[in-house]
Amino acid sequence: MDKISIPIGPHHPLLKEPLSMRIDIAGERVLGGTLRMGYVHRGIEKMTAQRTYVQDVHLIERICGICSHVHTTTFCLGVEKLLGIDVPPRAQYIRALMCELERVHSHLLWLGILSKHVGLETVFMHTWHDRELALDIMEGISGGRVSHAANQIGGVRFDLSPEQEVMVKENIGKLKAQVSGVLGVIENEPALRARTQGVAPVSADLIRDYCVVGPVARASGVDVDLRRDDPWPPYDQLDVNVITRPEGDAWARTLIRALETRESLRLCEVLLRQMPEGPVTVRAPRKVPEGEVVTRSEAPRGEVLYYLRSDGSDKPARLKVRTPTLAVLSLLPEQLSKIHVADIPVVLAGIDLCIACADR
Amino acid sequence: MFRGLFYLLIFPGLAFQVVCGLIFEWIDRKLLARFQRRIGPPWYQPVADLIKLFSKEDLVPLGSYDLVEVLLPLISLSAVLTAGLYIPIARFTPFSFEGDLIVIQFLMSVPTLAYYLAGIASVGIYSILGGGRSLLQYFSYEVPLLITISGPAVMAGSWSVAEISRSQLTMGPFIIFQPLGFILAVVGLIGKLKRDPLDIPSASSEVVGGSLTEFSGAKLGFWYLVMNVQAVVGIFLLVNLYMGWSNLTFPFAAILVFLVEFLLMVLILSTTSAVFARLRIDQLAGLGWRILVPLALTQLGFVILMGV
Amino acid sequence: MKAMRKRHSLLDAIIDAVFSRPDTVAYPFGELQLPEGYRGAIVINPENCTGCGLCVRDCPTGALKLEKKSRDEFKLIHYPARCAYCSQCESSCVRGAIGHSNALVGATDRPRELIVVLKDKKEGED
Numbered sequence: 001m002d003k004i005s006i007p008i009g010p011h012h013p014l015l016k017e018p019l020s021m022r023i024d025i026a027g028e029r030v031l032g033g034t035l036r037m038g039y040v041h042r043g044i045e046k047m048t049a050q051r052t053y054v055q056d057v058h059l060i061e062r063i064c065g066i067c068s069h070v071h072t073t074t075f076c077l078g079v080e081k082l083l084g085i086d087v088p089p090r091a092q093y094i095r096a097l098m099c100e101l102e103r104v105h106s107h108l109l110w111l112g113i114l115s116k117h118v119g120l121e122t123v124f125m126h127t128w129h130d131r132e133l134a135l136d137i138m139e140g141i142s143g144g145r146v147s148h149a150a151n152q153i154g155g156v157r158f159d160l161s162p163e164q165e166v167m168v169k170e171n172i173g174k175l176k177a178q179v180s181g182v183l184g185v186i187e188n189e190p191a192l193r194a195r196t197q198g199v200a201p202v203s204a205d206l207i208r209d210y211c212v213v214g215p216v217a218r219a220s221g222v223d224v225d226l227r228r229d230d231p232w233p234p235y236d237q238l239d240v241n242v243i244t245r246p247e248g249d250a251w252a253r254t255l256i257r258a259l260e261t262r263e264s265l266r267l268c269e270v271l272l273r274q275m276p277e278g279p280v281t282v283r284a285p286r287k288v289p290e291g292e293v294v295t296r297s298e299a300p301r302g303e304v305l306y307y308l309r310s311d312g313s314d315k316p317a318r319l320k321v322r323t324p325t326l327a328v329l330s331l332l333p334e335q336l337s338k339i340h341v342a343d344i345p346v347v348l349a350g351i352d353l354c355i356a357c358a359d360r
Numbered sequence: 361m362f363r364g365l366f367y368l369l370i371f372p373g374l375a376f377q378v379v380c381g382l383i384f385e386w387i388d389r390k391l392l393a394r395f396q397r398r399i400g401p402p403w404y405q406p407v408a409d410l411i412k413l414f415s416k417e418d419l420v421p422l423g424s425y426d427l428v429e430v431l432l433p434l435i436s437l438s439a440v441l442t443a444g445l446y447i448p449i450a451r452f453t454p455f456s457f458e459g460d461l462i463v464i465q466f467l468m469s470v471p472t473l474a475y476y477l478a479g480i481a482s483v484g485i486y487s488i489l490g491g492g493r494s495l496l497q498y499f500s501y502e503v504p505l506l507i508t509i510s511g512p513a514v515m516a517g518s519w520s521v522a523e524i525s526r527s528q529l530t531m532g533p534f535i536i537f538q539p540l541g542f543i544l545a546v547v548g549l550i551g552k553l554k555r556d557p558l559d560i561p562s563a564s565s566e567v568v569g570g571s572l573t574e575f576s577g578a579k580l581g582f583w584y585l586v587m588n589v590q591a592v593v594g595i596f597l598l599v600n601l602y603m604g605w606s607n608l609t610f611p612f613a614a615i616l617v618f619l620v621e622f623l624l625m626v627l628i629l630s631t632t633s634a635v636f637a638r639l640r641i642d643q644l645a646g647l648g649w650r651i652l653v654p655l656a657l658t659q660l661g662f663v664i665l666m667g668v
Numbered sequence: 669m670k671a672m673r674k675r676h677s678l679l680d681a682i683i684d685a686v687f688s689r690p691d692t693v694a695y696p697f698g699e700l701q702l703p704e705g706y707r708g709a710i711v712i713n714p715e716n717c718t719g720c721g722l723c724v725r726d727c728p729t730g731a732l733k734l735e736k737k738s739r740d741e742f743k744l745i746h747y748p749a750r751c752a753y754c755s756q757c758e759s760s761c762v763r764g765a766i767g768h769s770n771a772l773v774g775a776t777d778r779p780r781e782l783i784v785v786l787k788d789k790k791e792g793e794d
């Protein structure tokens with residue numbers, strides 16, 4: 001059969017963010033693909049050097065539309081390290097709580113997208129209904145659905161009132177029930193299994209070669225999770241269960257994310273139970289002393305790394321962000337061969353792309 | 361003369377089928393929305409969509425055969441409308457003749473072939489992919505569907521839909537004798553209509569819009585109309601073949617029963633599209649030839665044995 | 669098929685969904701529920717504002733502007749279309765003068781609504 005190459009992106013119903021791929025196919029078989037990116041490059045790293053640290057927090061929040069909180073947290077951790085200030089424990093707990101809620105919302109969003117790509121629009125709608133609960137919690141305590149503006153240098157911007165704590169607990173209880181339903185569907189729905197099981201498996205060696213992180217790595221049996229491996233407080237006081245699967249296929253990735261959602265909800269409950277009293281913020285000076293710092297944390301998609309160099313002024317001299325999606329993207333051409341055309345959405349959705357993060 | 365025109369244009373022809381098609385679309389979308397915890401569209405939404413499409417600019421991509429593109433949806437529409445004429449609607453059949461089941465089957469295949477040609481004629485890369493897929497899908501579901509549908513015909517001893525439908529008054533509805541056949545026929549119908557879960561040729565995340573990617577404006581509107589009318593005709597056919605309760609002598613009861621059966625079929629179609637994921641084309645081919653065909657043959661064998 | 673056997677199957681979820689209230693709202697006819705602390709329109713308590721400009725300095729988008737003629741005569745202007753509703757101004761203001769209400773700010777085609785004068789202090793007023 002003739003080889004033809006089909007363009008996927010930058011505009012395609014499959015992609016919610018612009019990314020361009022050329023995929024060579026023969027009939028219904030995929031032979032290979034190439035990748036082009038950079039469509040949402042906004043120059044955020046450069047822009048941070050022109051703004052003060054206080055303003056940068058809000059700019060960095062807009063790197064990603066899903067995991068916005070973990071970006072600001074990592075940035076604030078770096079700045080606070082340079083400043084040498086200690087964040088009050090209550091603020092740390094609220095930060096971690098938001099991180100976990102964000103993971104819940106990100107994973108549920110992703111589950112919906114995957115099921116939409118395999119033609120299960122019902123699951124899409126239902127998981128997004130559940131995700132709305134997580135968003136409600138975050139909106140209720142921070143005032144924003146996705147841009148929470150929770151962090152500021154030196155702590156968090158808001159406190160949890162007792163009524164809010166009750167609301168959060170209630171909603172988390174509801175979410176837990178819903179998530180177990182979603183898990184049941186993933187484990188038992190033959191239609192979903194037929195489309196994802198055995199699709200584009202990736203071996204653990206390949207994962208290590210490409211430095212892939214996050215749920216994709218864990219689905220291939222690579223045991224990495226910064227919440228356990230390099231924790232910032234309060235994660236060092238929690239015991240995070242890292243979930244891995246040996247299969248490495250799209251179904252394992254689906255299951256991993258569902259299980260991680262459940263684990264995150266458990267962590268949320270623990271965090272709420274252990275939440276200490278006290279202030280939520282300390283005053284931070286505007287000028288940051290000279291120095292370099294690297295901070296890392298576990299975003300829903302894997303490791304986020306921030307490198308920050310300060311020259312002693314109130315603006316950063318250089319900020320470098322590394323997001324998990326880039327590493328996973330480089331694995332994409334490897335996966336896009338010897339599969340069916342109908343598997344392209346599953347593979348693409350399976351690695352949970354966040355192009356806005358990767359391009360910045 | 362006027363009587364014939366009335367049959368063609370009003371009932372059970374053009375106007376009736378189109379209105380039924382729009383009603384079908386609305387019920388289907390509303391049901392799906394409720395399954396998905398949504399409110400769903402208001403009752404005039406299908407009409408509004410159609411008006412909007414018909415008033416839109418018609419873009420013809422460079423290098424496509426625009427006359428073919430215009431003709432294809434019109435031919436398919438007339439084919440399915442003609443097929444609809446031979447199907448009894450609550451006992452009412454102006455044009456029935458012996459062997460019309462075969463004619464209906466043939467006419468109902470026209471949109472699929474037109475869909476394939478539309479993909480080829482509009483030269484887009486996704487259109488060609490979608491067209492090829494629709495043909496592959498056609499080969500997978502059509503054979504089991506043909507075998508299955510001959511079940512009721514053999515049982516009733518006639519190849520006229522009206523006759524098959526009527527014979528169920530004395531013999532009992534065929535869904536009781538051929539439950540397997542009914543399920544297979546529904547699967548075949550879903551494949552014919554390219555509905556979820558067999559929407560392989562038009563899967564948006566894979567081939568964008570399938571064959572219809574390059575269509576716009578009124579032509580696209582006609583295509584949507586074709587899909588809806590085809591769905592309605594298919595449902596009417598299955599109702600007549602398998603649920604012959606609607607042949608009661610009392611006309612009011614016949615209409616009521618027919619309506620209930622129609623709604624039941626819509627419910628079945630909506631539920632399947634909500635519950636099942638889209639199959640891969642190789643999975644569909646496997647399903648069609650390895651599972652559906654043997655099952656259909658078994659069903660037909662049973663029917664023949666029962667008749668002996 | 670197999671889906672029917674398990675308790676948490678899609679079919680159950682669907683039946684459940686049919687008998688529960690829909691989640692969507694027929695916006696703009698339906699009711700929109702915003703939580704208490706929703707970060708909506710920027711409002712000011714004019715009594716407390718002294719025109720110090722701290723909020724203007726920290727605003728990341730440049731949505732606030734202070735036209736200061738003298739200590740007693742200044743104008744604090746907010747441009748809603750530029751604002752990111754990030755609540756930085758609220759944290760920066762030491763007098764607690766500026767903040768969010770929980771009114772939703774939509775898009776607008778009226779130029780008048782794009783410039784909001786939060787405080788216009790003239791000479792001699794207090």
Ligand code: SF4
Nearest residue numbers: 717718720721723761
């Ligand atoms: S709102 Fe607050 S920070 Fe802004 S000028 Fe007035 S007093 Fe100063």
Ligand code: SF4
Nearest residue numbers: 727751752754755757
């Ligand atoms: S909410 Fe943020 S963007 Fe808007 S005026 Fe205040 S500081 Fe500026």
